[in-house]
Amino acid sequence: MTETWADLFERAExxxxxxxxxxxxxxxxxxxx
Amino acid sequence: xTDADPARVVAxxxxxxxxxLVGGAARDALDHVRRHSWVDLVASDHLLDDAxxxxxxxxxxxxxxxxxxxxxxERVAVDHPAGDHPALASAYRGGAAHLLTFxxxxxxxxxxxxxxxxxxxxxxxxxxxxxxxxxxxxYAAVEGGEYPGPDRDPRA
Numbered sequence: 426m427t428e429t430w431a432d433l434f435e436r437a438e439x440x441x442x443x444x445x446x447x448x449x450x451x452x453x454x455x456x457x458x
Numbered sequence: 459x460t461d462a463d464p465a466r467v468v469a470x471x472x473x474x475x476x477x478x479l480v481g482g483a484a485r486d487a488l489d490h491v492r493r494h495s496w497v498d499l500v501a502s503d504h505l506l507d508d509a510x511x512x513x514x515x516x517x518x519x520x521x522x523x524x525x526x527x528x529x530x531x532e533r534v535a536v537d538h539p540a541g542d543h544p545a546l547a548s549a550y551r552g553g554a555a556h557l558l559t560f561x562x563x564x565x566x567x568x569x570x571x572x573x574x575x576x577x578x579x580x581x582x583x584x585x586x587x588x589x590x591x592x593x594x595x596x597y598a599a600v601e602g603g604e605y606p607g608p609d610r611d612p613r614a
Contacts, residue, residue: 427528430492431613433478433521434485440517442479444472448560450512451472 462555462578465600466498466534467491470545470559471508473584474501478525479517483585487558490591492532492612496601500552501533505544549579557581 451457469477469488476484491497506529514522538547546564549557557564557579564581582590594605 427531428524429614430528433525433528434481434613436521436524437479437517438481440479442476442516444476444480444482444484444560446516447475447479447512448472450515451475451508454471454508454511454515 461553462549463498463553463600464555464596465496466500466552466554467556467558467587468500468505468545468549468552468554469584470557470561470564471505471512472560473558474506474509474529475512475516476560476584478513478521483583483588484558486588487584487591489612490588490593493608493610494593494597495609496597498534498554499529499532500536500548500554501529502536502538502544502548502551504538504540504542505548506530506533508544546579555580556587558584558587560584 469484473484473487476482477488488499491499506526509529510522510526513525534552536548536552538544538551545557545559548554555578559581560583562583593608597603597605
């Protein structure tokens with residue numbers, strides 16, 4: 426069963442992620458470095 | 459080639475991941491999509507693959523897999539060759555009028571696409587899109603008639 430967005434957002438909050446770490450990881454994934 | 463559909467939106471992998479993990483402008487922007495059944499999120503498997511890998515890397519694979527299960531149900535799927543930029547190709551092949559990205563240079567980046575880009579694709583940061591999104595005028599243009607307000611719970 427798929428989770429609600431509310432549940433997914435609540436679980437995600439625990440990681441304290443910042444946009445810049447996402448962008449850095451995406452550049453690595455796409456080989457844009 | 460058909461015109462881009464103003465009710466079709468593509469979010470690049472950074473915005474998709476930030477919607478889940480950060481909130482802020484990315485979530486504000488995608489909440490506009492989630493709360494309107496007549497606004498479509500367009501994404502290829504390649505684009506979702508990128509976002510899932512990013513989420514797994516900065517958070518954890520279980521969360522990434524559950525997110526993928528949810529987003530797979532909601533997106534309008536399009537296909538494109540693996541070498542194309544996933545966000546741009548999703549937008550062009552899916553006829554989207556809006557592309558959300560944190561990469562402000564994306565629009566001017568030299569890309570190796572297998573189809574000719576449309577000129578009427580608007581590439582914006584999530585906060586710019588969220589600030590400019592006007593559901594009433596968009597509804598009138600796309601569906602016709604008076605905007606009835608949001609018709610979905612963006613947290614459901």
